[in-house]
Amino acid sequence: MRVLLVGFSEDRFSPEQRAAILGAAEGLEVVFTRERAEITARLEDIEVAVGSFPRDLMKRAPRLRWFQQWGAGADWLLKHPELVAKDFVLTNVSGIHAVPISEHIFAYLLAFARGLPKALRDQAARRWPTDRGAFFELQGQTMLLLGTGAIGARTAQLAQAFGMRVVGVRRNPDRPVAHVDEMVALSDLHAALPEADAVVLTLPLTRDTRHVITEGELRRMKGSAHLVNIGRGGLVDEGALVRALQEGWIAGAGLDVFEEEPLPESSPLWELENVIITPHTSGDTPHYDARALAIFLENLRRYRAGEPLTHVVDKALGY
Template identity: 45%
Template sequence: MCVPEYGPVLVSGRFEPEERERIRAAAAGAPVEFVERPGDRADLLGSATVIAGTLSGEELAAASAVRWIHSWAAGVNADLAGGLDEHPATLTSSAGNGAIPLAEHAMMLMLMLNRDAARWARAQADHRWERFQHGELNGLTCGIIGLGHSGLDLAAKARAFHMRVVGVRRRTDRPSPGVDAVYAPEDLHRMLGEADFVVVTAPDTPATEHLVGEAEFRAMKESAFVVVVSRGGIVDDRALLRALTEGWIAGAGLDAHGEEPLPGASPFWDLPQVIVTPHNGATTAATRRRGVDIFVDNLERHVQGRPLANVVDKSAGY
């Protein structure tokens, strides 16, 4: 079989020889060109029927034959920003490739906040033996905003720590294994009031921008923590800073930030009840491998005329 309406498959990024062979095999005879960025082969943009990588608006305009574009990212904000939201090409994402390490990162931040691990780190730096009574996750409630790949993986991990799990998702009719109660977006405040940890795993879309602001922080317990591992911008940073400095909530673990890299002058760096990591939670070799697996599977589907997986609803943004 050949890719319908035979044309070049333009694949951007850096790949090991074995990965290149897998992609070529999946293309089943269609010519495959590997480039650092799609624009590096401007001569092929007009004839490529499949492109893997993020295109600028200018590159997208030149890609007149493309019918399927694959994003190497799980979140497609950058892809849609180039005008792809109005382009007829199907867009797929790598959603799910980083779900496991993101959930692990969220659990790490929850444990560190719950046990005040920074206090041990300070004592170790001072060579000081300091024992103190700390918390445990057992019996606490983990509230998850976004029950997609990362959210559901986190639910399973939180349940393993004997936590109660509640969550908010747009489609409450979809299965949510490991979640004790699923709330619709309009019931967000109810969920926030129950949670000891509020973990943001949702994608950054027009519907989730600044979803968590002053009213939401005031709906949380004063003893609760917020953890952000998916995308910045879902939490209103100014509202979060006020919530932290005025004691509306107990603390935060932040891997995703409204502005990245987080500026050196940001007050979040120095708040004692905040843990900052540099949007690094899913930076693992396995995340990358799973991303390649997703594309190879979809390329085989495309060649065989089967429905693609991870198709993005452009109107919803994910």
């Protein structure tokens, strides 16, 4: 049999969504399961998979031709070079996070601008402060945006709506992006950092982007600047960031991702009043599954019709 492994329990989807999967999978036996034993039992027949698929089993699946992951980031390939070499197409759901993550980025920036971290601490203590704190406006500020894909593009759109100037950083700066005022190459990052009021990281984690922000970059930022990382924790040298926040090299940071997750209780980041921590939730939305399923169903149609798939990941590059 030619098997489509749907790596979710059946109750993850509505009856209408399950029917849509079954209808689009004509010619394939559809197996809904996350159970390792059940996946192992059908491993010889799995041709297409979506959702959860243990990496060690994926490596051993002889007939696998296409895997649709349910997330955007493919940095897991860094730990599985044997799957980079394996002959199958990898697709993701890049783009579906643009709305929630761009809004999450501005939740951080607006919270810092309007002094909300201090206000929430005062509220919890039932304290009316005599020190009103420092406030600032986003209008007129410069955002340095590392990563100008779907998330970065919508972030730039929101930034311009707030009256910010947007400088984008990408591998090929000759390709324009709507709502980005100026584009620079990653090699020009050091020259761009001193002008930025907000440095926002939406990059994927690859060998080239690991620790793109280290002590050298942090020391070039304004003392009044804020760093936002919603990409991957490995983009930032976390030890250097802790020192930067403790010693006032930068004003603060909004962090959704970390080098180790869950963030250990021993991390100094928990104690810093100039940090907002969220537990890798920037992409969460009640519309997630519907948006991801739409991409998968269109790709399933294309696969059965012999057409090129969308959202294909270059496994060698990792995105």
